[in-house]
Amino acid sequence: MGDVIASARPLDLRLPSPLEELRDDRLSRAGLRLFLKRDDLINPDIPGNKWRKLKYNLESARKQGHQVLLTFGGAYSNHIRATAAAGYYFDFATVGVIRGEEHLPLNPPLGDAVRHGMRLAYLDRAAYREKMSPEVIAMLHRRFGEFYLLPEGGSNADAVRGCSEIPGEIDRRFDLACCACGTGGTLAGLAHGLVPGQRALGFSVLKGGEFLSREVAGFQREAYGAVSGNWSIECGFHFGGFARRNSVLDQFIADFERRHALSLDWVYVAKMLYGIFVLAQQGSFPAGTTIVAVVTG
Numbered sequence: 001m002g003d004v005i006a007s008a009r010p011l012d013l014r015l016p017s018p019l020e021e022l023r024d025d026r027l028s029r030a031g032l033r034l035f036l037k038r039d040d041l042i043n044p045d046i047p048g049n050k051w052r053k054l055k056y057n058l059e060s061a062r063k064q065g066h067q068v069l070l071t072f073g074g075a076y077s078n079h080i081r082a083t084a085a086a087g088y089y090f091d092f093a094t095v096g097v098i099r100g101e102e103h104l105p106l107n108p109p110l111g112d113a114v115r116h117g118m119r120l121a122y123l124d125r126a127a128y129r130e131k132m133s134p135e136v137i138a139m140l141h142r143r144f145g146e147f148y149l150l151p152e153g154g155s156n157a158d159a160v161r162g163c164s165e166i167p168g169e170i171d172r173r174f175d176l177a178c179c180a181c182g183t184g185g186t187l188a189g190l191a192h193g194l195v196p197g198q199r200a201l202g203f204s205v206l207k208g209g210e211f212l213s214r215e216v217a218g219f220q221r222e223a224y225g226a227v228s229g230n231w232s233i234e235c236g237f238h239f240g241g242f243a244r245r246n247s248v249l250d251q252f253i254a255d256f257e258r259r260h261a262l263s264l265d266w267v268y269v270a271k272m273l274y275g276i277f278v279l280a281q282q283g284s285f286p287a288g289t290t291i292v293a294v295v296t297g
């Protein structure tokens with residue numbers, strides 16, 4: 001099944017994830033070819049960069065003898081949902097520490113998490129901001145005992161190593177790899193996995209995403225001890241900030257679905273693809289460029 005540790009329950013991982021060419025005259029007019037790396041199809045419960053980020057963390061947790069995974073997220077966090085599923089398949093108990101108050105009935109991602117056996121705990125916004133402080137971590141240990149801590153969004157050195165495996169699965173020549181950026185962990189790994197001459201371009205889904213360059217550099221330093229010079233981040237396609245949208249983005253998504261029969265995740269993937277199309281139309285990519293866009297969810 002292509003993963004590093006054995007799952008306790010049958011788990012179908014579609015790896016390598018499919019690579020599909022997107023044929024679109026707006027791109028061919030600019031002399032570009034675009035391929036979608038369909039990481040969203042890896043597994044319905046642990047899709048996209050969630051699997052990439054969890055893979056080596058699951059291995060580390062097991063090697064260190066942990067039986068519990070604990071992580072943080074907002075009420076709509078895909079990372080919380082995926083961690084719960086990973087716990088179910090790989091036989092770890094899971095705890096999800098959620099920002100804010102409990103709202104019942106649970107929304108779909110938290111409902112899925114609980115169905116996969118996750119215990120939920122809630123931190124008010126002030127405590128949540130301090131979630132990685134020794135005081136809050138000690139409080140969580142008092143409440144939940146020993147655990148393997150996954151950071152919010154799942155980005156750490158193990159996650160970066162998992163994401164660095166994406167380019168190695170691509171069996172055709174390409175020049176540029178693109179992904180959406182929230183914490184920057186995916187871009188850090190993606191860029192590291194490229195060969196000389198290739199570049200990576202991240203699209204910030206956060207307003208004021210300029211700080212992400214420091215984060216990506218930090219993740220690369222943590223994982224590899226050095227920063228690669230082959231990546232950059234576009235900060236102009238956030239549509240007002242995290243989980244914000246407007247009619248331009250909505251129209252892009254509806255039009256994309258009509259043309260390509262693919263419904264895009266609007267929080268991350270649609271913002272990246274919108275950015276790629278705008279940059280293509282502005283002539284920002286040299287004619288002849290082959291782009292791979294990672295569909296991370």
Ligand SMILES: Cc1ncc(COP(=O)(O)O)c(C=O)c1O
Pocket residue numbers: 048049078079153155180181182183184185186187265268269296297
């Ligand atoms: C679907 C999707 N795409 C992209 C990202 C951004 O990844 P990162 O936080 O590693 O920058 C996330 C967040 O993890 C995500 O859920």
